[in-house]
Amino acid sequence: MPDKYQIVVAGAGPGGCIFARDLARAGLDVVVFEKENRDALGHNWSDAVERIALQAIGIDVPAEDTVNRGPLVKKAGVADRPAAIFEEHAYPDMEVWAPDYCCKKEIQFRYITTDRRALAQLLVDQAMAAGVTFRFRQEVIAPVTAGGSSLSEISVTGIEVRDLETQRTTTVSASVTADDTGFASVLRTALPVETGIARPFTEDEFALVHRTVRKRDPAKIAGDRITDHYRYPYRTGYQWVQTLNEEEIDIGAGIKFNADTQGPQETVERFIARHPSITGTVVRGGGGRCLVGRSPYSLVAGGFVIIGDAGSQTIPMTGCGAGGAMIGGKLAAKAVISAAAEGKTDIAALWPYNLDWFVGSGRGANYAALTALRSILQKLPEESNAFLFKKDVFSGEMLTQSINGLFQAPTLPLMLKTFVRCLTRPGLLMQLNKATTLGTALYKHYQRYPANWNPDIFQQWCRTSDRLFSKAE
Ligand SMILES: Cc1cc2nc3c(=O)[nH]c(=O)nc-3n(C[C@H](O)[C@H](O)[C@H](O)COP(=O)(O)OP(=O)(O)OC[C@H]3O[C@@H](n4cnc5c(N)ncnc54)[C@H](O)[C@@H]3O)c2cc1C
Numbered sequence: 001m002p003d004k005y006q007i008v009v010a011g012a013g014p015g016g017c018i019f020a021r022d023l024a025r026a027g028l029d030v031v032v033f034e035k036e037n038r039d040a041l042g043h044n045w046s047d048a049v050e051r052i053a054l055q056a057i058g059i060d061v062p063a064e065d066t067v068n069r070g071p072l073v074k075k076a077g078v079a080d081r082p083a084a085i086f087e088e089h090a091y092p093d094m095e096v097w098a099p100d101y102c103c104k105k106e107i108q109f110r111y112i113t114t115d116r117r118a119l120a121q122l123l124v125d126q127a128m129a130a131g132v133t134f135r136f137r138q139e140v141i142a143p144v145t146a147g148g149s150s151l152s153e154i155s156v157t158g159i160e161v162r163d164l165e166t167q168r169t170t171t172v173s174a175s176v177t178a179d180d181t182g183f184a185s186v187l188r189t190a191l192p193v194e195t196g197i198a199r200p201f202t203e204d205e206f207a208l209v210h211r212t213v214r215k216r217d218p219a220k221i222a223g224d225r226i227t228d229h230y231r232y233p234y235r236t237g238y239q240w241v242q243t244l245n246e247e248e249i250d251i252g253a254g255i256k257f258n259a260d261t262q263g264p265q266e267t268v269e270r271f272i273a274r275h276p277s278i279t280g281t282v283v284r285g286g287g288g289r290c291l292v293g294r295s296p297y298s299l300v301a302g303g304f305v306i307i308g309d310a311g312s313q314t315i316p317m318t319g320c321g322a323g324g325a326m327i328g329g330k331l332a333a334k335a336v337i338s339a340a341a342e343g344k345t346d347i348a349a350l351w352p353y354n355l356d357w358f359v360g361s362g363r364g365a366n367y368a369a370l371t372a373l374r375s376i377l378q379k380l381p382e383e384s385n386a387f388l389f390k391k392d393v394f395s396g397e398m399l400t401q402s403i404n405g406l407f408q409a410p411t412l413p414l415m416l417k418t419f420v421r422c423l424t425r426p427g428l429l430m431q432l433n434k435a436t437t438l439g440t441a442l443y444k445h446y447q448r449y450p451a452n453w454n455p456d457i458f459q460q461w462c463r464t465s466d467r468l469f470s471k472a473e
Contacts, residue, residue: 003170003171003172003173004172004173004174005029005030005031005133005172005173005174006023006028006029006030006174006175006176006340007020007023007028007029007030007031007174007175007176007177007178007336008030008031008033008158008159008172008174008176008177008178009030009031009032009033009177009178009180010032010033010140010159010177010178010179010180010181010186010187011032011033011034011140011179011180011181011182011186011308011310012032012034012036012038012041012120012123012124012134012136012180013041013180013181013182013308013309013325014119014120014123014308014322014325014326014329015180015307015308015309015313015324015325015326015328015329016032016178016180016307016308016329017032017120017123017124017126017127017329018057018123018127018325018326018329018330018333019178019180019305019307019328019329019330019332019333019336020032020127020130020132020329021123021126021127021130021132021333022130022329022330022333022334022337023132023333023336023337024127024130024131024132025130025131026333026337026340028336028337028340030127030131030132030133031132031133031134031135031172032127032132032133032134032135033135033138033139033140033159033161033172034134034135034136034137034138035137035138035139035140035164036136036137037136037137038121038124038134038136041117041120041121041124042115042116042117042118042119042120042121043116043117043286044116044117044284044285044286045116045211045213045250045284045285045286046087046113046114046115046116046213046244046250047113047114047116047320047322048109048111048112048113048114048318048320049111049112049113049114049119049320049322049323050110050111050320050322050323050324050404050405051064051110051111051112052110052323053322053323053324053326053327054112054114054323054326056326056327056330057326057330059085059122061086061112062086062112084115084118085114085115085118085119085122086112086113086114086115087113087114087115087244087245093106093107093108093109094106094107094108094109094228094229094230095107095227095228095229095230096229096230096231096232096396096399096403097229097230097231097232098231098385098386098389098390098394099231099232099233099234099235099382099385099386099389100382100383100386101231102386102389102390103389103390104229105389105394105395105396105399106396107396107399107400107403108400108404109400109403109404110404111320111323113242113244113250114322116322119322135161137163137164137165138161138162138163138164139161139162139164140159140160140161140181140186140187141159141160141161141162141169141186142159142160142186142187142190143156143158143159143160143177143187143190143191143304144156144157144158144159144160144171144173145157145191145192147302149192149194149195150192150194150195150455151194151195151196151197151298151301151347151455151458152347152455153302154191154192154195154301154302155301155302155303155304155346156177156187156191156301156302156303156304157173157174157177157303158171158172158173158174158177159171159172159174159177159187160172174303175303175340175345176303176304176305176336176339176340176345176350177303177304177305178304178305178306178307178332179304179305179306179307179310179311180307180308180310180325180329181310182308182309182310183201183206183289183291183309183310183312184310185200185201185306185309185310185311186310187304187310188296188306188310188311191301191304195301196296196297196298196462197296197297197298197299197301197306198296199296201291201293201312202293203257203258204256204257204293204375205257205291205292205293205294205312206256206257206289206290206291206292206293207237207254207255207256207257207289207290207292207319208254208255208256208257208258208263208264208287208288208289208290209252209253209254209255209264209287209288209289209290209319210252210253210263210264210265210267210268210285210286210287211250211251211252211253211268211285211286211287212250212251212252212268212272212282212284212285213244213248213249213250213282213283213284213285214248214249214251214272214278214279214280214281214282214283215247215248215279215281215283216247216248216249216277216278216279217276217277217278217279218246218247220276220277221277223276223277224275224276224277224278226241226243226249226275226277226278228240228241228242228243229241230403232399232403233377233378233380233382233385234253234267234382235253235255235262235267235382236255236256236378237253237254237255237256237264238253238254238318239251239252239253239254239267239268239271240252240253241271248283249278251268251271251272251278252264252268252287253265253267253268254290254318254319255267256378257289264287265287290314290319290321291309291312291314291319291321292314292316292317292318292319292371292374293312293314293316293371294312294316294367294368294371294469295311295312295313295357295358295364295367295368296311296312297458297461297462297465298347298354298458299311299328299332299353299354299357300335300347300350300351300353300354301347301350302345302346302347302350303345303346304350305332305335305336305350305353307325307328307329307332308321308324308325308328308329309321309325311328311357312367313325313327313328313357313363313367314367315367315370315403315404315405316367316370316371316373316374317370317373317374317402317403317405318403318405320405324363324367324405327361327363328357331353331356331357331360331361332353334352334353334356335349335350335351335352335353335356336350336353338352347453348452348453351452351453354449355449355451358446358449359446359447359449362406363405364446364449365407365442365443365446365447365449366405366406366407366443367405368442368443368445368446368465369407369439369440369442369443369446370402370405370407370439371442371469371472372435372438372439372442372468372469372471372472373402373407373435373436373438373439375472375473376431376434376435376438376472377431377435379431380428380431384425384428387425387428388422388428388432391421391422392417392421393417393418393421393422393432407439407443409436409439409440409443410436410440415436418432434471438468438471438472441468442465442468442469445461445464445465445468448461449461
């Protein structure tokens with residue numbers, strides 16, 4: 001194995017694979033180190049993945065009206081892979097119920113239910129076809145750095161890797177190293193604290209998610225009508241149910257990590273207990289921690305980029321991050337390709353990735369605003385949330401925006417409507433006002449993200465960010 005590559009990627013998640021694929025397609029020499037076996041990549045279930053992100057990476061996503069209309073159609077394949085990656089189910093429209101089921105809103109759910117194991121295999125295939133080298137069962141242990149310890153001075157020059165079969169450790173050098181190791185952010189968090197981007201995610205920044213795909217008893221389905229829906233915000237998080245096909249149903253919940261309430265598994269079991277058509281036969285499923293936190297203020301350093309969960313490119317309202325990771329991978333690759341064309345890999349040369357993520361794509365700015373919104377609204381009692389549903393303050397439009405990862409800045413008519421409908425609840429009104437004011441301030445602040453790398457301007461921008469985020473705590 002050569003010990004020097006142009007690009008080294010830690011982790012073969014969706015973000016790392018797209019990053020590697022695009023760089024190899026541009027003629028760069030890329031290696032991905034992944035600690036698992038290839039077969040273990042992805043989740044043993046299907047996730048709701050953003051249609052727009054799948055399309056952006058070049059996947060031909062079935063049109064909304066070809067899935068889940070009338071009789072369920074078969075899983076759709078994609079052009080370059082005959083095996084299907086999408087479930088029969090898709091959600092063009094979705095019911096979102098209040099936590100107490102008192103009322104519901106119709107939202108547009110811009111996701112498609114995607115088999116994560118099949119997607120992972122497709123992405124590895126595409127990257128390999130482009131010329132990427134994959135090294136499985138190789139654990140990335142630490143970054144190798146040069147220069148000083150501040151963001152201005154540091155440069156990542158490679159990684160230390162352990163072969164999990166032989167336990168041998170080697171050092172691999174690279175011009176650019178990418179951290180796509182998921183929320184553990186193995187490389188980012190091992191950088192010196194002085195860089196300001198090494199902060200590990202806190203417990204508050206996670207939801208605990210559990211999902212189970214169960215067989216349904218055909219004899220009982222007619223008498224046990226279940227419509228696909230979300231229940232949100234419920235028990236500091238959300239609960240969902242979706243019919244995958246005639247025989248299988250997916251039930252899940254995501255609840256604030258360590259919340260002092262029943263866990264997601266218990267929430268799911270309680271739902272199942274009320275529905276006699278859902279049997280005890282588990283088809284697939286699992287769960288774990290899901291990131292709903294905020295990004296480090298820079299996703300780049302000298303010779304270094306951060307992609308996917310490692311940089312919290314997840315929608316804070318739902319924890320959906322496969323789409324954000326793939327978009328992140330694409331944008332990071334774009335910046336590295338431009339920098340490489342100029343023979344550069346320093347922080348200034350890689351800075352356009354920050355700009356594209358936080359401003360150009362709008363994702364960073366939206367996610368930052370939603371993080372503050374989530375943080376404040378999550379503390380409201382469930383009864384207040386149900387009240388906001390009934391009064392249509394949590395409207396279909398508002399829920400459509402936030403569940404799809406977009407922050408909706410309050411307009412004057414919206415503010416007036418909220419004020420009139422919540423007049424009897426001044427305390428609640430104050431909390432709502434705080435959440436939307438802070439969300440708007442953060443959104444605008446992120447739109448003013450420094451256009452170029454300038455340590456002084458960036459530090460000033462970071463201080464304002466800290467001040468704004470602290471108000472949400
Ligand atoms: C229960 C659950 C449900 C979810 N549901 C959804 C959903 O419905 N929709 C959605 O969009 N997202 C969902 N997510 C989130 C989504 O899975 C992640 O946001 C997404 O996978 C992040 O992609 P990534 O590229 O950051 O890499 P990840 O998918 O996090 O992959 C990281 C890779 O790095 C490897 N790795 C880690 N450490 C090392 C190391 N030291 N050395 C080498 N390799 C390493 C891992 O083995 C893994 O393959 C869910 C997450 C969970 C836990």
